[in-house]
Amino acid sequence: METTFTVSVFTENSIGILNRITIIFTRRHLNIDSITASESEVKGVFRYTIVLRTHREQIDKVVGQIEKLIDVVKVFVHEDQDVVHQEIALYKIKSGRLTNGDVEKVIRENHARILTVDPQFMVIEKTGHVAETQQLFEKLKPHGILEFARSGRVAITKPMKELSTYLKELEQ
Known part of the structure; x- marks a missing residue:
């Protein structure tokens, strides 16, 4: 069964990163319902909020591919009940x-x-x-x-740790 997912992609600010991210969705024949981009709460880290409808297995594969991209800091996937x-x-x-x-x-x-x-x-x-x-x-x-x-969706997650906490964990 298809579910609506909100994917939050945190990246460094580099030219072409949005194109590289969206190509991953295109290759898997996934249609993006909405996408928004902005700076995050961490200086130098940008947030892309992508909304789409698909199956859990498919979104997990896409997230795995996105996380392999250079300049991607972290990717989170949430269902509607997990975001405001x-x-x-x-x-x-x-x-x-x-x-x-x-x-x-x-x-x-x-x-x-x-x-x-x-x-x-x-x-x-x-x-x-x-x-x-x-x-x-x-x-x-x-x-x-x-x-x-x-506009596209602007979302804040309910259960997520702060991004700065994840960044500190990555440094260790």
Whole structure:
């Protein structure tokens, strides 16, 4: 049975490392649902958060291959119940729709917020899980969505040791 996995890859900041990581998924015919990249809590170490649906055996093989790459510090795999995660979505809709109050009601009911209002458009922000951001998309669709963008997953693991602890263990 396929499961959703969140893979956290910690690397040194080197050119081409993301390409080398994604090639491993491509060779195994695995589709990445989302990917985000940022600095980690440790100076000089970067974090890639990759979300995909596959089988446990397959993800274990992929992790083994990623960990063999030069510049990869550590890789962790977690199922959804082991992470706290969010995504951010931005919706751009026509400003003329604001006058009837329906849009404001939808925004409040979905715990979203208005980022900017322009004479021609407004931008709304919603933070949550994919289902929540998609639900707001469906509710705003009749009001004329001009643009829509959703980030990849940003996740913090529940049971993991601090990365600095793993780095100290590797030094010993």
